Amino acid sequence: MLEANAIVAGYGAAEQILKGASLNVQAGELVTIIGPNGAGKSTLLKTIAGLVPAKEGKITLAGQDVTAQSALERAKSGFAFVMQERNVFGMLQVKDNLELAYSGPRRGFASARDAMMDRYPVLAQRRHQLARTFSGGQRQILAMAMALLTKPKILLLDEPTAGLSPKATNELFDAIIALRNEGMPILMVEQHALEALQISSRGYVLVAGKDAATGTGAELAADPEIRRLFLGG
Numbered sequence: 074m075l076e077a078n079a080i081v082a083g084y085g086a087a088e089q090i091l092k093g094a095s096l097n098v099q100a101g102e103l104v105t106i107i108g109p110n111g112a113g114k115s116t117l118l119k120t121i122a123g124l125v126p127a128k129e130g131k132i133t134l135a136g137q138d139v140t141a142q143s144a145l146e147r148a149k150s151g152f153a154f155v156m157q158e159r160n161v162f163g164m165l166q167v168k169d170n171l172e173l174a175y176s177g178p179r180r181g182f183a184s185a186r187d188a189m190m191d192r193y194p195v196l197a198q199r200r201h202q203l204a205r206t207f208s209g210g211q212r213q214i215l216a217m218a219m220a221l222l223t224k225p226k227i228l229l230l231d232e233p234t235a236g237l238s239p240k241a242t243n244e245l246f247d248a249i250i251a252l253r254n255e256g257m258p259i260l261m262v263e264q265h266a267l268e269a270l271q272i273s274s275r276g277y278v279l280v281a282g283k284d285a286a287t288g289t290g291a292e293l294a295a296d297p298e299i300r301r302l303f304l305g306g
């Protein structure tokens with residue numbers, strides 16, 4: 074579904090952050106990227122989404138080369154990126170956030186919105202509330218619903234549980250598991266690395282801008298060296 078090959082990228086003229094990182098996500102897979110702080114995990118997601126330009130390497134989505142596409146073109150090609158912050162329009166009501174995100178034909182909006190509100194009842198209960206009044210967990214659910222309304226081929230999630238309470242974290246993990254079970258391809262960076270690997274088909278360990286190890290989620294979660302170095306022992 075997604076293939077990123079030998080990606081080199083960074084910010085401005087400074088030293089590159091990504092130094093030849095490669096990964097792939099097959100149809101129906103949930104794939105998690107773990108690694109130390111500053112390894113370039115978020116940068117890799119941003120490069121795949123087209124928000125940071127790749128200086129070298131190739132990115133394909135469902136067989137289509139998207140390397141030269143802008144972020145907007147990539148969104149149209151089927152990427153949906155839930156950024157870590159500022160991922161909803163705080164000054165707008167929930168229902169208007171959903172309407173802005175929807176990209177299908179006009180006549181299909183009401184049913185798509187209602188289906189999303191059935192999936193995430195908090196959005197129906199609070200449809201007239203301004204998004205900025207939402208808790209962190211509610212905001213992430215809204216951001217995910219907005220991403221899903223674009224009918225993506227793959228969902229990119231950047232630290233979806235950052236700053237959330239344990240309860241909200243569990244609820245968000247449940248929402249991610251539900252999407253995985255429906256076969257939605259997902260690539261995520263997640264601070265709860267062990268828990269994320271345990272629900273993932275596969276994982277990649279990114280170190281200093283390169284994919285240093287890969288395996289099934291269960292293999293990486295059980296590897297003593299990876300546990301010691303990257304999963305808090």
Ligand SMILES: Nc1ncnc2c1ncn2[C@@H]1O[C@H](COP(=O)(O)OP(=O)(O)OP(=O)(O)O)[C@@H](O)[C@H]1O
Pocket residue numbers: 084090108109110111112113114115116117262
């Ligand atoms: N907009 C930016 N401009 C310049 N440097 C940046 C920018 N964003 C990130 N960086 C730098 O790029 C490097 C990699 O950051 P990135 O956020 O991709 O790492 P990460 O692996 O996701 O880390 P963390 O787990 O701490 O979020 C860091 O040194 C960071 O300071």
